[in-house]
Amino acid sequence: MVVDKNPQKEDRVFHALADPTRRDILARALHREHSVSALARCYPMSFAAVQKHVAVLERAGLVTKRRRGREQLVHSNIETIRIARRALDRLETLWRTRLEQFGELLAEDDQGETP
Amino acid sequence: MVVDKNPQKEDRVFHALADPTRRDILARALHREHSVSALARCYPMSFAAVQKHVAVLERAGLVTKRRRGREQLVHSNIETIRIARRALDRLETLWRTRLEQFGELLAEDDQGETP
DNA sequence: TAGAACTACAACCATATGGTTGTAGATAAG
């Protein structure tokens, strides 16, 4: 199967993106690597809360962690962002398809207008 | 302000997209208008459940409804999908920025390597 | 006018989510 496990993945990706703290973490991680505690210092919440947000991003595949001594460095996975992008692209394609069909109708009828 | 209320909107948009039923409803609505009950017949859940999904999409601004007699026709709002798209674009831009900086480092140091 | 179809919405329930605190294990620093 090539399309079967993607829906769940898209669920996780969009869900991970649906929180401003997580989008901000992701943005920082896209810019450069950060340890979890360094990230935690950026937000008005506990370390554990930020840790959970990172875990959500990680389960979605948006970030991964690598150890450096006692810290975990969070870095982002651009490829997963493109999964979301492709999902949006598919939706926009449907939109264009509809426009084309609408265009065909106009061509056939040669009169329609809906102001 | 021009950027202040967008985060909440993005939250709602991404959250609305984080459910396969809602993505499917949106896809159908992008293709053509559907009444809520017509949509409800497509899924193995109650009418009220589908109604709630449509409400989530509506609050996110991804679909709007218009009356036709006793039915409500659900149609999509492509512009809101582009809000999500722009958010992803911003993230990808950060990624590219990082790549550029990395490139500069390589150019300046002309030796740097961190194994 | 009576009834069927479509919708809106409230009430309810189980589970997920987003936060907290607390405890414990590794690793770095003194």
Place this chain on the structure above:
DNA sequence: CTTATCTACAACCATATGGTTGTAGTTCTA
């Protein structure tokens, strides 16, 4: 060795979410 830092994870709590059923209001149809 001792202590401080960074992380992992469990337990807990309030609220949100996704589903259900039930009731009621409109609008079409017979």
